[in-house]
Amino acid sequence: MSIISIALTVYDLREQSVKLHRLVESHNSITVSVFGRKAGVQELESRFLVPGDLLILTGNKVQMPCDAILIDGSCVVDEGMLTGESIPVTKTPLPKMDSSVPWKTQSEADYKRHVLFCGTEVIQAKAACSGTVKAVVLQTGFNTAKGDLVRSILYPKPMNFKLYRDAIRFLLCLVGTATIGMIYTLCVFVLSGEPPEEVVKKALDVITIAVPPALPAALTTGIIYAQRRLKKRGIFCISPQRINVCGQLNLVCFDKTGTLTRDGLDLWGVVPCDGNGFQEVHSFASGRALPWGPLCAAMASCHSLILLDGTIQGDPLDLKMFEATSWEMAISGDNFHIKGLPAYAMVVKPCKTVSQVPVEGIAILHQFPFSSALQRMTVIVQEMGGDRLAFMKGAPERVASFCQPETIPTSFVSELQIYTTQGFRVIGLAYKKLEMDHHTTALMRDQVESDLMFLGLLILENRLKEETKPVLEELISARIRTVMITGDNLQTAITVARKSGMVSGNQKVILIEANETPGSSSASVSWKLVEEKKHMAYRNQQDNYINIREDISDNSREGSYHFALSGKSFQVISQHFSSLLPKILINGTIFARMSPGQKSSLVEEFQKLDYFVGMCGDGANDCGALKMAHVGISLSEQEASVASPFTSKTPNIECVPHLIKEGRAALVTSFCMFKYMALYSMIQYIGVLLLYWETNSLSNYQFLFQDLAITTLIGVTMNLNGAYPKLVPFRPAGRLISPPLLLSVIFNILLSLAMHIVGFILVQRQPWYSMEMHSACTMRNETISKLTVSPTALEKNGSNGDFPSFENTTIWFLGTINCIIVALVFSKGKPFRQPTYRNYIFVLVLAIQLGVCLFILFADFPDLYRRLDLLCTPALWRVYIIIMLSSNFIVSLIVE
Ligand SMILES: Nc1ncnc2c1ncn2[C@@H]1O[C@H](COP(=O)(O)OP(=O)(O)OP(=O)(O)O)[C@@H](O)[C@H]1O
Numbered sequence: 023m024s025i026i027s028i029a030l031t032v033y034d035l036r037e038q039s040v041k042l043h044r045l046v047e048s049h050n051s052i053t054v055s056v057f058g059r060k061a062g063v064q065e066l067e068s069r070f071l072v073p074g075d076l077l078i079l080t081g082n083k084v085q086m087p088c089d090a091i092l093i094d095g096s097c098v099v100d101e102g103m104l105t106g107e108s109i110p111v112t113k114t115p116l117p118k119m120d121s122s123v124p125w126k127t128q129s130e131a132d133y134k135r136h137v138l139f140c141g142t143e144v145i146q147a148k149a150a151c152s153g154t155v156k157a158v159v160l161q162t163g164f165n166t167a168k169g170d171l172v173r174s175i176l177y178p179k180p181m182n183f184k185l186y187r188d189a190i191r192f193l194l195c196l197v198g199t200a201t202i203g204m205i206y207t208l209c210v211f212v213l214s215g216e217p218p219e220e221v222v223k224k225a226l227d228v229i230t231i232a233v234p235p236a237l238p239a240a241l242t243t244g245i246i247y248a249q250r251r252l253k254k255r256g257i258f259c260i261s262p263q264r265i266n267v268c269g270q271l272n273l274v275c276f277d278k279t280g281t282l283t284r285d286g287l288d289l290w291g292v293v294p295c296d297g298n299g300f301q302e303v304h305s306f307a308s309g310r311a312l313p314w315g316p317l318c319a320a321m322a323s324c325h326s327l328i329l330l331d332g333t334i335q336g337d338p339l340d341l342k343m344f345e346a347t348s349w350e351m352a353i354s355g356d357n358f359h360i361k362g363l364p365a366y367a368m369v370v371k372p373c374k375t376v377s378q379v380p381v382e383g384i385a386i387l388h389q390f391p392f393s394s395a396l397q398r399m400t401v402i403v404q405e406m407g408g409d410r411l412a413f414m415k416g417a418p419e420r421v422a423s424f425c426q427p428e429t430i431p432t433s434f435v436s437e438l439q440i441y442t443t444q445g446f447r448v449i450g451l452a453y454k455k456l457e458m459d460h461h462t463t464a465l466m467r468d469q470v471e472s473d474l475m476f477l478g479l480l481i482l483e484n485r486l487k488e489e490t491k492p493v494l495e496e497l498i499s500a501r502i503r504t505v506m507i508t509g510d511n512l513q514t515a516i517t518v519a520r521k522s523g524m525v526s527g528n529q530k531v532i533l534i535e536a537n538e539t540p541g542s543s544s545a546s547v548s549w550k551l552v553e554e555k556k557h558m559a560y561r562n563q564q565d566n567y568i569n570i571r572e573d574i575s576d577n578s579r580e581g582s583y584h585f586a587l588s589g590k591s592f593q594v595i596s597q598h599f600s601s602l603l604p605k606i607l608i609n610g611t612i613f614a615r616m617s618p619g620q621k622s623s624l625v626e627e628f629q630k631l632d633y634f635v636g637m638c639g640d641g642a643n644d645c646g647a648l649k650m651a652h653v654g655i656s657l658s659e660q661e662a663s664v665a666s667p668f669t670s671k672t673p674n675i676e677c678v679p680h681l682i683k684e685g686r687a688a689l690v691t692s693f694c695m696f697k698y699m700a701l702y703s704m705i706q707y708i709g710v711l712l713l714y715w716e717t718n719s720l721s722n723y724q725f726l727f728q729d730l731a732i733t734t735l736i737g738v739t740m741n742l743n744g745a746y747p748k749l750v751p752f753r754p755a756g757r758l759i760s761p762p763l764l765l766s767v768i769f770n771i772l773l774s775l776a777m778h779i780v781g782f783i784l785v786q787r788q789p790w791y792s793m794e795m796h797s798a799c800t801m802r803n804e805t806i807s808k809l810t811v812s813p814t815a816l817e818k819n820g821s822n823g824d825f826p827s828f829e830n831t832t833i834w835f836l837g838t839i840n841c842i843i844v845a846l847v848f849s850k851g852k853p854f855r856q857p858t859y860r861n862y863i864f865v866l867v868l869a870i871q872l873g874v875c876l877f878i879l880f881a882d883f884p885d886l887y888r889r890l891d892l893l894c895t896p897a898l899w900r901v902y903i904i905i906m907l908s909s910n911f912i913v914s915l916i917v918e
Pocket residue numbers: 277278279280337339340392394395397398399415416417418448449507508509510511616641643
């Protein structure tokens with residue numbers, strides 16, 4: 023058995039390490055072109071790359087073998103492995119600067135948009151004027167992004183989960199018990215004059231009995247089964263220990279776009295604006311094309327879409343916007359020249375059916391790609407036969423902040439609110455004309471993004487995914503808090519929270535706004551009920567106490583209000599009102615306009631309040647929060663990403679309750695196994711110590727039967743219960759050393775102890791006890807009373823050495839069947855696992871084991887008895903054994 027189990031473990035480990043090795047090795051054998059100082063461009067195997075090498079990227083698809091910083095040309099990359107998001111990401115070259123400032127500092131807020139990460143796939147490399155795409159190797163091997171993934175698989179973040187610490191403490195208790203047993207054994211055997219080697223052997227035996235070596239393994243089997251079940255549901259896990267933590271979650275944060283709402287947002291319309299204000303909405307449902315103008319040009323060109331194998335790919339928002347223009351996309355050839363140089367730029371052209379467009383097309387010369395932290399993107403374009411322009415698209419408030427104030431309509435805020443309160447996703451657009459003689463790549467971002475003219479608003483529908491509402495209802499009814507953390511507009515987020523049921527109809531939303539007072543170090547917080555627009559304010563010099571009861575006195579039910587705040591307010595409150603923050607977080611449900619950094623610090627703040635936090639997200643902007651949370655679930659096509667320990671292939675939040683259910687089941691399974699293992703070893707311990715009193719013990723076959731035929735089979739099958747399909751409104755205990763669990767174990771130990779002692783003493787009081795061993799069972803009940811006790815009858819003359827005795831037989835039957843009883847009593851079904859009777863294999867195993875034990879107890883097969891070193895007892899005594907066991911079962915069941 024040991025050899026089989028070792029072989030299986032080695033095979034499993036080997037398979038995993040081969041898989042990991044392949045993952046690591048795959049980037050070592052890629053052929054890359056490197057610019058050598060002497061030999062010019064040469065082909066090289068990627069394993070020979072060192073930091074500082076100059077990589078030349080050809081147009082072909084290539085897996086990045088290292089982290090490299092792009093210095094010339096641009097690339098489109100699939101960063102799924104890194105972020106879990108498979109939308110192509112555009113990488114731009116590091117701006118050229120004549121300064122000694124470190125490159126990370128040079129490249130503003132988001133240096134990652136210049137870095138090609140190891141393990142990601144370069145889908146397209148586009149050369150700039152110099153004709154080649156160049157990147158400098160930054161890091162290789164373990165230090166790369168892919169190295170990070172491998173490291174997180176090899177050395178998962180240590181979980182501060184008390185279960186494992188408790189398990190060690192419990193083991194130490196068992197070691198203490200074993201020591202007491204050893205001392206007792208030494209005393210008994212030394213006093214009875216046993217040879218020293220026998221005394222040592224027996225004393226060491228006690229340790230192996232009292233401390234079950236399979237205990238740590240037993241704790242993990244539940245996790246392994248749960249991991250398999252999750253895999254079948256398309257949920258992959260790179261850190262299985264976290265499955266137990268899933269069972270403890272009591273707060274789950276959700277990203278909005280792509281997680282709660284659909285990714286492919288439908289473009290509802292645009293609201294153009296002129297100098298005077300907003301014009302009428304142009305609806306796309308009518309099929310009317312948008313008239314030519316800067317707004318149309320912005321929609322056609324302000325995006326990061328790419329042409330891949332003839333299809334246009336990229337951010338779903340960009341795609342919808344571009345599709346609405348009915349323009350086409352192409353790559354410019356030699357026919358398009360800027361200052362005499364062919365620019366292999368992306369060109370968008372009006373399709374034939376779109377008439378009255380005075381330009382032949384628009385070439386996208388340079389991009390400042392979208393970044394969540396900046397909430398905007400900008401492009402520099404050249405109208406073919408027209409002007410050079412810059413277009414910006416992003417969060418409306420953000421875009422407006424870069425525009426000339428006179429170009430922003432006075433009704434900007436109210437117009438924005440009209441759409442956001444209806445739950446639309448709103449994007450702002452702006453533009454400006456650029457001087458023709460500027461070289462586009464030499465232009466700094468802040469030069470381009472200034473003095474813009476506001477163009478209008480893009481209104482996108484923001485529909486909930488079908489699964490969102492039922493899943494949130496399920497979580498809320500299970501008393502698991504749900505929180506939305508989004509980069510989108512606050513009002514849109516509130517509306518989506520209401521629609522999704524995160525905030526129910528009768529609950530109120532209190533908007534919290536915090537601002538730093540310009541020119542001073544103080545700040546103020548104000549709050550208002552969203553529906554009533556009732557406004558109150560206070561400054562941090564005063565008492566910073568919000569009287570919520572006063573506000574909603576008509577509704578005193580706990581949790582009948584939710585706080586909503588923006589990333590900026592969250593930042594200010596964290597800085598200036600840190601004592602207020604926990605109070606806000608306790609009821610904070612909607613967090614909008616959150617940057618990726620703020621998302622992860624919010625998760626951290628929740629953790630500080632002792633919440634077990636889950637985070638479910640789909641995009642690159644959630645990576646930090648996914649990593650920070652106790653349980654990060656990334657909705658992604660990838661099986662493993664550095665982004666989070668769990669990835670779900672099903673692109674909706676259904677995976678969250680599944681994971682919690684499986685986590686709870688795994689946790690309960692661990693506890694059941696733990697209790698069972700503890701009890702099984704204690705039953706053997708009690709039995710053996712009692713027998714030691716008579717300088718007897720259990721024989722090898724008796725041990726083997728209990729260990730293999732009973733405990734091993736139970737250990738393997740007891741964990742097979744699946745998760746209970748319903749989430750109940752409470753969590754399983756998260757600690758082993760908790761009163762219910764300890765009491766249950768202690769009570770059952772005492773019960774077994776009592777039963778064993780009763781059996782041990784009673785058997786010695788039986789009239790047939792002093793008889794010739796093998797003739798006791800042939801005695802008829804009426805003759806038993808006439809028997810006289812003969813002291814010599816106790817001589818042990820069994821066929822297998824010293825073991826057979828009536829005490830041994832009684833203790834063995836009591837112990838063995840007690841192990842089966844304990845397994846049944848400890849196997850917990852509802853409310854966290856499927857009922858025990860649904861674990862058919864386990865029930866069958868228990869039934870067979872019980873059947874075999876009863877058969878051995880009542881059958882009179884001398885051969886079998888001799889093998890197992892048992893003695894035949896009168897039928898009445900066998901019935902007594904059953905009565906003792908049944909009473910034990912009933913009491914234990916009632917107490918459990
Ligand atoms: N492709 C894009 N181009 C320009 N602006 C965008 C683009 N995508 C999103 N935005 C704007 O930037 C804001 C922040 O985007 P971010 O990706 O951080 O969050 P989100 O997609 O709105 O929501 P969530 O965090 O729920 O996924 C958006 O609300 C939107 O106004």
